[in-house]
Amino acid sequence: MGSWFSAQKVAGYGVAAIAAVLVLYPVYFLLQAAFDVGDPQIRPPTAYGLDNFSSLLQYPQIMLNTLMVSLAATVMALMFGSLMAWILTRTNVPGRRLFEQLMAVPYYLTPLLGALAWSLLGQPESGFINGIWRAFGGEGHLIDINTPYGIAWVMALFEGSVAFVMIAALMKSMDPSLEEASQVIGASRIRTIMQITLPLVTPGILGAAIFVFAEMLGSFAVALVLGLPTRYYVITTAIYQMIQQYPPKIQVAAAMGASLFAVMWAMLYAYRRVVISGSYVTITGKAFRPRLLDVGRLRYVLLSICLLYLFVAVILPLGTLFFASLQKIAVVFPTAENFTLDNFRTAMAMNAVRSALSNSLLLAFGTATIGIVLMGLLAWLIYRSRLPGSGLIEYIVMFPQAVPRLVFAFGLMWAWVVFPIPIYATLWLLLIAYLTVFLPLGVRTIAGVILQIDKSLEECAQMCGASWAFRARTVTIPLLRPGLVAAWLLLFIASVRELGASILLMGPHSKVITPSIVESWFGTSSELTAALALIQTLVVALAIIVLVVVTRRVGALSVD
Amino acid sequence: MPASPQGSPPSLSTPRPHIEVEGLELYYGSVPAVRGVNFNVMPGEQLTLLGPSGCGKTTTLRAVAGLEQPTAGEIRIDGLPVFSSARKINVRAEKRGLSMVFQSYAIWPHMTVFDNVAYGLQVRKVGGPEIKDKVDRALEMVQMREFGGRRASQLSGGQQQRVALARAFVFQPSVLLFDEPLSNLDAKLRADMRIELRDLQHRLGITSLYVTHDLEEALAMSDRIVVMRDGLVEQTGTPDEIYSLPHSEFVADFIGSANLIRGHHRPDLDCDGLTALETATGQLIYGMAYGRKAGPEMTVSVRTVHLRISQERPAGERNVWPVKIEKTVFQGDFSQIHLYWGDQRLVARCAAMEPIAAGRDVYMAVEPRRVVLLSPGNR
Numbered sequence: 005m006g007s008w009f010s011a012q013k014v015a016g017y018g019v020a021a022i023a024a025v026l027v028l029y030p031v032y033f034l035l036q037a038a039f040d041v042g043d044p045q046i047r048p049p050t051a052y053g054l055d056n057f058s059s060l061l062q063y064p065q066i067m068l069n070t071l072m073v074s075l076a077a078t079v080m081a082l083m084f085g086s087l088m089a090w091i092l093t094r095t096n097v098p099g100r101r102l103f104e105q106l107m108a109v110p111y112y113l114t115p116l117l118g119a120l121a122w123s124l125l126g127q128p129e130s131g132f133i134n135g136i137w138r139a140f141g142g143e144g145h146l147i148d149i150n151t152p153y154g155i156a157w158v159m160a161l162f163e164g165s166v167a168f169v170m171i172a173a174l175m176k177s178m179d180p181s182l183e184e185a186s187q188v189i190g191a192s193r194i195r196t197i198m199q200i201t202l203p204l205v206t207p208g209i210l211g212a213a214i215f216v217f218a219e220m221l222g223s224f225a226v227a228l229v230l231g232l233p234t235r236y237y238v239i240t241t242a243i244y245q246m247i248q249q250y251p252p253k254i255q256v257a258a259a260m261g262a263s264l265f266a267v268m269w270a271m272l273y274a275y276r277r278v279v280i281s282g283s284y285v286t287i288t289g290k291a292f293r294p295r296l297l298d299v300g301r302l303r304y305v306l307l308s309i310c311l312l313y314l315f316v317a318v319i320l321p322l323g324t325l326f327f328a329s330l331q332k333i334a335v336v337f338p339t340a341e342n343f344t345l346d347n348f349r350t351a352m353a354m355n356a357v358r359s360a361l362s363n364s365l366l367l368a369f370g371t372a373t374i375g376i377v378l379m380g381l382l383a384w385l386i387y388r389s390r391l392p393g394s395g396l397i398e399y400i401v402m403f404p405q406a407v408p409r410l411v412f413a414f415g416l417m418w419a420w421v422v423f424p425i426p427i428y429a430t431l432w433l434l435l436i437a438y439l440t441v442f443l444p445l446g447v448r449t450i451a452g453v454i455l456q457i458d459k460s461l462e463e464c465a466q467m468c469g470a471s472w473a474f475r476a477r478t479v480t481i482p483l484l485r486p487g488l489v490a491a492w493l494l495l496f497i498a499s500v501r502e503l504g505a506s507i508l509l510m511g512p513h514s515k516v517i518t519p520s521i522v523e524s525w526f527g528t529s530s531e532l533t534a535a536l537a538l539i540q541t542l543v544v545a546l547a548i549i550v551l552v553v554v555t556r557r558v559g560a561l562s563v564d
Numbered sequence: 565m566p567a568s569p570q571g572s573p574p575s576l577s578t579p580r581p582h583i584e585v586e587g588l589e590l591y592y593g594s595v596p597a598v599r600g601v602n603f604n605v606m607p608g609e610q611l612t613l614l615g616p617s618g619c620g621k622t623t624t625l626r627a628v629a630g631l632e633q634p635t636a637g638e639i640r641i642d643g644l645p646v647f648s649s650a651r652k653i654n655v656r657a658e659k660r661g662l663s664m665v666f667q668s669y670a671i672w673p674h675m676t677v678f679d680n681v682a683y684g685l686q687v688r689k690v691g692g693p694e695i696k697d698k699v700d701r702a703l704e705m706v707q708m709r710e711f712g713g714r715r716a717s718q719l720s721g722g723q724q725q726r727v728a729l730a731r732a733f734v735f736q737p738s739v740l741l742f743d744e745p746l747s748n749l750d751a752k753l754r755a756d757m758r759i760e761l762r763d764l765q766h767r768l769g770i771t772s773l774y775v776t777h778d779l780e781e782a783l784a785m786s787d788r789i790v791v792m793r794d795g796l797v798e799q800t801g802t803p804d805e806i807y808s809l810p811h812s813e814f815v816a817d818f819i820g821s822a823n824l825i826r827g828h829h830r831p832d833l834d835c836d837g838l839t840a841l842e843t844a845t846g847q848l849i850y851g852m853a854y855g856r857k858a859g860p861e862m863t864v865s866v867r868t869v870h871l872r873i874s875q876e877r878p879a880g881e882r883n884v885w886p887v888k889i890e891k892t893v894f895q896g897d898f899s900q901i902h903l904y905w906g907d908q909r910l911v912a913r914c915a916a917m918e919p920i921a922a923g924r925d926v927y928m929a930v931e932p933r934r935v936v937l938l939s940p941g942n943r
Contacts, residue, residue, distance in 0.1 A: 463631050464670035464728075466657045468684035468735070475658075478683070482674045 012472060016389055019381045020397045026440040027403050030415030034265075037258035037418055044254055047422055056259035063242065063260075069152065070238040073227065074220035076156035081164025081216050082171075086209065088313060089172035096296045097306045103314070104172070110317040111165040112548055114501050116518060117537050118162035119229035121321030122149050124328050124530060132324060135336035150234045159226045161317045167216045174208035211278045218271035221264060222408030224504045229525060239264050240410050240504075247414065247508065254418070261411035269406040322541075329534035347535035356515060357536060364517040365543070367431055368499035371438040372492045378439065379446030379495075380488060387451050388459065405444040409504030412441055417508055429511025437505045438498075446495055453487025486554060493551040497544055580643055582607045582771040583628060583739060588637035590623055597623040598634070599795035605739075610765055610772040614782040615792035616818065622743055624792070625775045629664055629741050630657030641739065663737035665745045669728040671716035677703070677727050678712040684735035702730040705764065722753050729761070733768055740765075742774040746781060758784050779819055783807060791815050809854055811939050816865035823866045823910045824938075825849060829858050838882075838932050845906045850882050851935030859940040870934035871912035873901055873920070878929045887928040889920050903928065 038057070042050030060067075091097050092104050110118065125132050126149030137146040148154060182204065186196040224240040231241055239260060246257035299306060328334035329347050351357050385391060386398045404412055416437050420428045427433045461483065465475040481488075500517065507519040517540050525533045581604035590598040598620040605611040613621035626632040628639055630646065633654060639647040641662070646655040663684070672680055681699045690698070703709045706726035716724060725745065732740055745761070746754045762785050765772050776782050782789050783803040791798040791806060791814075799811040810816035813824055825843060833840035838850040839858050851864045878884055890902040890909065901912045901920070905928065912928065920926060 458668050458670060460666040460668050460670040461672055463629075463657070464664065464666055464672075464731075465683065466631070467629060467662065467664040467741075468731070469658045469661070469687045470683070471658055474687060479672060483672070 012389070013391060016381075016385045016391050019378065019385060020393075020400075022378065023382055023397065023443065024400050026436065027400050027443065030412060030419045030440070031403075031407070032415075033419035034258055034411065034415030035262055037254055038262040040255050040258075044251075056255045057263065059256055060259055060263060066237050066239055066242045069236060070221065073152050073156050073159070073238055074217055074223075076153055077159035077164065077220045077223070078213060078217040080156060080160035081167040081220075082209070082213055084160060084313065085164060085167030085212070085216075086171050088168050088310065089175055091306045091310060093172050093175045094297055095299045095303065095306060097299070097303050097310065099307070099310075103310050106314055106318070107168050107172075108165060109314075110162050112497070112544065113162065113318065113321065113541065114225070114503075114518075114544075115159065115162040115223065116225040116229065116501075116503055116521065117325070117541060118158050118317070118321055119226040120521075120525060120530075120533060120537055121324045122154070122158045123229055124324050124334060124534070125149065125320065126154060130334075132327075132336040139337065150230055150236070152236070155227055155230045155236070155238075158230065159220055159223055162226070163219060163223055164216060166219065167212050170212040170215065171205075171209060174205055174212075178204060207278055211275050214271050214275040214278060218268045218275070218406075221268055221271070222411075224408065224410050225522075228522065232526070240408055243414065244410060244507070257414065258418070261408075261414055265407045265411055268408070272406050322538075325534040325538055328531050329538055331531055334531050334534070347529075347532050348539075350532055351535045351539060357517075357520060360515040360517045360520040361539070361543075363431060363515060364500050367434055367438065367516060368496045370435055371442065371499040372495040374435070375439055375442060375446050375495045376450075376488055376492045379443065379491070380450050380484075382443070383447045383450040383454055386447070387454050388462075401447050402444045404441050409441045409502070410508065413437055413505035413508040416440070416505070429509075429514060431514045433509050434506060434514065434516065437509050438502060441502075441505050442495055442498055445498060446491060449491040449494055450484075450487065453484055453491070456487075457483050489554050490551060493547055493554065497547045497551070500540065500544055500547070579607055581605060582609070582642065583773060584638075584640040584643075585624070585628065586638045586640075588624060588627060588634055588639065590620075590627055590632060590634045596795050598627070600637075601792070601795070601797055603790050603797065603800060605771055605773055607771055608769050609787045610762075610774060610785060612774040612776060612782045612786035612789045613792055614776060614779070614789050615798075617777055619792040620795040621775045621777075621792045625741055625743055625773060628773060629662055630655065630660050661737060662739045662741055663732040663735070664741040664743065665728050665732045667744045667747060669721075669724040669745075669748075671719070671724050671727055671731075673716045675716075676712065677708065677714050677716070677719070680716070680727055681731045681734050683731065684737075688735055690735075698734055699730075702734040703727075705767075706730045721749055722757070725749060725757065729764070733764075733770065738771065740770050740772045742772060742776075744776055747776070747778070754778075754781075761785065791818065793818075809936055810865055813863060813865070813938055816936075816938065821868045821911065821913070823868060823871070824863055825866065825908070825910075826861070826863045829860055829862055831858075839937055843906065843908065845908070847885065847906045847908070849930075849935060850932040851937050852933050853937045856937050856939050858937060862940065863938045865936045865938055866910075866930055866934060868900070868911045868913040870930055871910065872929045873903070873912055873914055874927050874929070877927050880929070883932055883935070884927060884929045886925055889922055889924045889926060891922050892920055 036049060039052045039054070040049035041053040041055045088103075088107060092100050092107070097103075123131075126134070126147045128134060128145040128148045128150070131145070131147070131149065133147055134142075134145040149158070178201075183196050183200055186200045187193070191199070222240060223238075224244070227236075227238045227241045228244065231237060237245065243257045243260050243264075246253040246260070330344065331338050331342050332344050332346070333342065335342070382397070382401055386394045386401065416433065417428070420433055420436075427436075462475060462480055465479045470478065502516075503518040503522065506516050507522065510516050510519055517536075521533060521536045521540065524536055583605040585601060585603050588598055588601040589596070601620070601624055603611065613624055615621045623632060627634045627647070634647060634649065636649045637647070638645055638650065641660060645651060645653050646660050647653060671677075672683075675683075678699055681702055682695050685695045685698060699712070700709060703712060706729050708723060708726045708730065711719065711723065711727075716727075719727065725748075728745070742761075746757055749757060758781055765785075774782075774785065783806075786803055788800065788802055789806045790800045793814055799806060799815045801809070806815065806819055810819060810822070816822040816824060825841065827841040827843040827847075827849075830840040830842050830848070833842075833848070837852070839853050839862075841849050841851060841862055841864055843849070849864065872878070873887075877886075885905060887910075888904040890904055893900040893902070898913050898915055901914060903910055903912065903926075910928075
C-alpha cells in the first residue's frame with residue numbers, strides 16, 4: 005500500500021530548498037547592506053535606515069548616463085532587430101536560413117570581445133578607423149567610441165541579439181491568413197501592413213523593447229571597457245567602482261544595486277504584463293510558414309544590409325583583434341617588422357593566464373555538471389511534478405534574471421565574507437555564484453526539452469508498472485539526453501564567458517579567464533589582450549561546434 | 565417468504581464489481597473537475613464514460629489509473645481500495661496493476677515497436693524467450709507482427725494505435741483503461757478500429773473502462789455507458805437505455821438528435837398507461853413515463869428518427885397531427901425535415917425520399933412509446 009506522502013515529494017522540496025537558499029541568501033545580504041546606515045566596519049549592522057538610498061541623489065549624472073546609454077542601445081537594438089527580423093523572416097532575400105543562424109554569432113562573441121575590438125577600431129586617437137580616416141586626409145577623428153553613443157552602439161550590436169530573436173519569433177508565429185484575409189477583402193499591401201501587420205506585432209515589439217531595456221540597464225562589460233577611460237560611469241560600473249575603491253562605499257553601492265534590481269524587476273514585470281495582455285497575436289508555438297514577400301531587385305539591397313550587419317558585428321571585430329594580436333604595437337598600417345607571434349606566446353606562457361584558463365575550464369565543467377542535475381531536477385519539479393508550490397519555486401528560480409550578475413555577486417560576496425566556512429575568494433564561491441546566476445538559463449533550457457516531450461510518454465511507462473527509477477532510466481532520461489547534453493554545453497559556454505559575477509568574486513589565487521582579460525586590458529597591452537580574447541573565443545567556439553552537432557541530432561530525433 | 569435472520573448473505577449470483585468508484589471528487593485548486601461520481605465496472609465488462617469535453621470523464625479515468633490524486637472519495641479494484649481519502653490510501657499508478665491506452669498513443673520514439681511492446685514484460689522481469697513469444701503474439705493480434713523492428717517515427721497513426729494497444733494488453737493486466745484512443749484517427753479508420761477493439765476486448769475478456777466524447781463509438785463499443793456532465797454522472801445504463809430512454813434533456817440532446825417538447829400535464833386525459841401533455845399552444849401529445857414521476861410541468865423527448873411524415877392521414881387517433889413543411893435538407897442516407905407543429909418547430913429524420921416542397925401540408929405521427937417523459941428538474 006502506497007503512502008500519502010512520497011519520497012518523491014521530499015526530494016522535490018529538498019532541491020527547491022537548495023535553489024531558494026542559493027537565490028535568496030545573497031539577496032538578503034544585499035538588502036541588509038543597502039539599509040545599513042551604521043558603522044560600515046561593523047557587521048551585522050548597528051542601525052537601519054533609508055540614508056543610503058537618499059544619498060543616491062548625489063549621483064544624478066550616473067543615473068542620467070545609465071538612462072541615456074540604455075535608451076540609445078535599446079532603440080538601436082530594436083531597429084537592427086526588427087529590420088533583420090523582417091528581412092530574414094518575411095522577404096525572399098537570398099541565404100535567409102544561413103543568415104538567421106549567423107545572427108546568434110555576435111551574442112556568442114560576447115559584449116566584452118565586441119567592446120575590446122571596437123575600442124581598437126574607434127578610439128579617437130589610436131583607433132584603426134580614425135587612422136584610415138586621417139590617412140585619406142581627414143582631420144581629427146571620424147568616430148569616437150568612448151562616448152555614450154559609442155557604448156550604446158557596441159551594446160546594441162553584441163547584447164541586442166535578443167531583440168532579433170524575439171521579433172523574428174513574433175513574425176514567424178503570426179498566422180499569414182490574417183494578412184491574406186485583409187488582401188482578399190481588397191486592401192492594398194501598404195494598408196494591410198499599416199492596419200493589420202503593425203497593430204498585431206506592436207505588443208510583441210513593445211514587450212521586446214522593455215525586455216531589452218532591462219537587459220541594457222544591467223549591462224556591464226561594454227560600459228566598463230569603453231566608459232572607464234573617460235570616467236563615464238553607468239550604474240553597474242559605478243557599483244563596481246565603489247566596491248573596488250579604497251575605502252569602499254559598500255552601503256551606497258548596495259543601495260544602488262538594490263535600486264537597479266528593483267527597477268529591472270519592475271521592467272520585467274511590465275514585460276510579462278504586456279506579453280500577456282497583448283496576446284492577441286497568436287503566439288501559440290505553432291510555427292506557420294510565413295508568406296514571403298517577393299521584393300524583386302530590392303533583395304540585393306537587403307542582402308547587403310545583412311552582410312553589412314555581419315561585417316560590423318562579427319568579421320570586423322574578429323579581424324581587428326586578430327590583426328592587433330599579431331603586432332608589437334597595434335597600428336592600422338604596420339610595417340613588416342611590427343608583426344609578431346609573441347603575444348600568443350606570452351599569453352600561453354603567462355602563469356596567471358594558464359591558471360585562469362584552466363580554472364575557467366574546471367569551473368565550467370563543474371558548473372555544467374552539477375548544474376545539469378540541479379536544474380534538471382528543478383525543471384522537472386516545476387513543469388512536470390505539479391507539486392503544490394511549484395509556481396513559487398519557478399518564481400524563485402527565475403529571480404536571478406531580474407538581477408544584474410554584478411549585483412548578485414555583490415550580495416554573494418557580502419554574504420560569504422561572514423559565512424563560517426572559508427570559501428570566500430576560492431573557486432567554490434565562484435561555483436556557487438555560477439550555479440545561482442545561471443539558474444534561469446539552465447532551467448529554461450531543460451524545461452524547453454521537457455515540455456517538448458509528451459507527458460503521456462512517462463505516464464504510459466508508469467501504467468506499464470515501471471517504478472520511478474526504472475521509468476527515469478528507460479524513458480525519461482533517454483528522451484531528455486540530447487537536450488541535457490545541449491544544456492550542459494550552454495552552461496559550459498556561459499561559465500567560460502562569465503564576467504559580471506566573476507570580476508567581484510575571484511580571488512588572487514582563483515583567477516578566471518574573462519576578468520583576467522579585462523585586467524590585462526587595463527593593466528598590460530591591448531595587443532596581448534587581443535590574443536587572450538581570441539584564445540577564449542576559440543575555446544568557446546569549439547564548445548559551440550559541439551553544441552551545434554548535438555542539437556542537430558536532437559532535431560533528427562524530434563518527437564512528433 | 566421466510567426472512568433470512570442474518571440479512572441477505574454475500575450474493576453469489578452477482579459477482580463483485582471489478583472497479584468501484586465511490587463519491588469521487590477532484591479539484592484543481594478551487595476549480596472542480598469531478599464533483600462526486602459513482603459507478604461500478606463488472607468483471608469483463610466494457611464501461612464507457614461519455615460526455616462533452618470538460619465534463620470530467622478523462623479526469624475520472626486518470627484518477628482510476630492513479631495519474632491524478634482525487635480530493636475525496638474511494639476507488640476499489642478487486643475490492644481493495646487503491647485510493648481512499650478517508651483512510652489516506654493512495655496506491656501509486658504503477659502498483660495498481662492496470663494498463664492504459666493513451667489518446668496520443670505515447671509510443672516511445674527512442675525504442676523499436678518490439679521494445680515498446682516488451683516494456684511491460686521487462687518491468688515484470690519476464691525472461692527473454694518468453695518476452696519474445698508474448699510480444700510476437702500480441703503484435704500478431706493487432707496485425708503488426710512484421711513491424712517489430714521499426715521505430716515509432718516510421719509508423720502511421722493507425723499503426724501507432726495498434727502498437728499502443730498491444731503494449732497495453734501484452735502483460736495481461738486485469739483492467740484496460742482507454743483515454744479517447746480513436747480520436748486522432750480519421751473517420752474511416754476509426755470505424756474499423758472500433759470493431760477491432762470491441763472484438764479484441766471480447767477475445768481477451770478484459771475489464772475495460774473507456775472514455776470518449778463520440779456518441780457512435782460509445783453506443784457501438786460499450787456494455788454500459790455512464791453519461792457525464794459538469795463533473796457529475798447524468799445517467800448510467802446500457803447503450804439502448806441511454807439512447808431510447810434518456811433521463812434528462814441533456815442526455816436526450818447529447819445522445820443523438822432529439823426534439824424536446826415542453827408543456828403541462830393533463831392527468832384528466834391520461835389513459836391506457838399513457839401520460840398526456842399539453843403544450844402552451846394547446847397541442848396534445850401522449851407519451852410514456854417509464855416509471856418517472858410526471859410533475860405539473862413536464863418535458864418529453866422524441867428522437868428525430870421516430871417522427872413519421874406522410875402525405876395521407878395515417879390511421880389512429882392519438883399522436884397524429886397535420887403539420888407544415890418548413891424545408892427539407894438532403895443529407896445522403898436520410899433527409900432532415902424541418903416542420904411547423906403548431907407554432908413550434910420540430911425536426912424529423914426520414915430515410916431518403918422524394919423531397920417535399922416547402923410549405924406543403926402533411927401529417928406527422930409518433931408512437932406514444934417513443935415519446936419519453938424526462939425526469940423533472942433535470943435540465
